[in-house]
Amino acid sequence: MKLLLWDIDGTLLASGGAGLRALEQATESVFNLPVPADLSTIDWAGRTDRWIAAKIFEKYDIEHTPDNVTRLLETYIGNLPAELSRTTAVLPGILALLTEVQQRNDIAQGLLTGNLERGAKTKLGHFDLWNYFPFGAFADDSAIRNELGPHALRRAAAHHDRTFAPTDVWIIGDTPHDIACGQIIGARTLAVATGHHTRDQLAAHAPDAGLDDLSNSAEFWAVIDGD
Structure with missing residues (x-):
């Protein structure tokens, strides 16, 4: 998984x-x-x-x-x-991807975000997306982004009653801080240029993969399922 x-x-x-x-x-x-x-x-x-x-x-x-x-x-x-x-709007392809994750028994998903948990719930709940994420790590856990990864892994392990090897974990985000947060725990990182950074700017921080956006689900799954 x-x-x-x-x-x-x-x-x-x-x-x-x-x-x-x-x-x-x-x-x-x-x-x-x-x-x-x-x-x-x-x-x-x-x-x-x-x-x-x-x-x-x-x-x-x-x-x-x-x-x-x-x-x-x-x-x-x-x-x-x-x-x-x-x-605010949901970015292209997101709802389809979240739905596809729920249809697979070999994929788990949660949040790793700088938002407070209540803020995350407010934002995602506004678009009926909150229930796609049964656990996560939030600013409540630490003010330092690079300290959030272990909290997410611990909650994922508790929710699924299993430990996730770092190489089986993908951090998906749009900033260099998302990439660094994944790298510090040995996870893989997928950088998407849907925020304030270009794909080239993100690539300079050595993510494992990069995409312009997440509108193409086949492209996304080729990254996640590839070894």
Whole structure:
């Protein structure tokens, strides 16, 4: 059995800036900023929500306390539904692939994402995709993206009552951080150029495979099933 661990933003969903807007609104309202929040300068693609919160505090000289993290991220998640309705869409081919995974008994799948679990559920639930993923690793587990892999593997093992060898695990994502997160646990990595990085930019980080997008299921399965 092979294990697929999916990123969300830029891989499963095209957010159209929904998360950025929701977080900017949260930053302004929670901390009463005198000017509109501009978080576009933070390089947050492939990062975790908790890492991003730390960078926001640094940028606006806000005390980095557990209470401030909670207030910011709770407000952000509350803002998400309205913003998701404005611009977010499921990327081409995703629904077909997720359905095909469920029809195979030799493939397991879960999430490996920088979103908090509640944020992931909000985003995927908006498109009725949440139930495709019975387990995952989230920003709740660590603010550091490269520390999420072992959490995902542990939950996959518990859910399926078996251990997955690293070479049977595929990390699927759209940023160099997804690639690094897979490499650090010895997993295989599939980089897809559906986010903010081109295929050539992703290839520079040495993923095991790369695709322009996931619209061609035959192309996807040729990667996953190939040895």
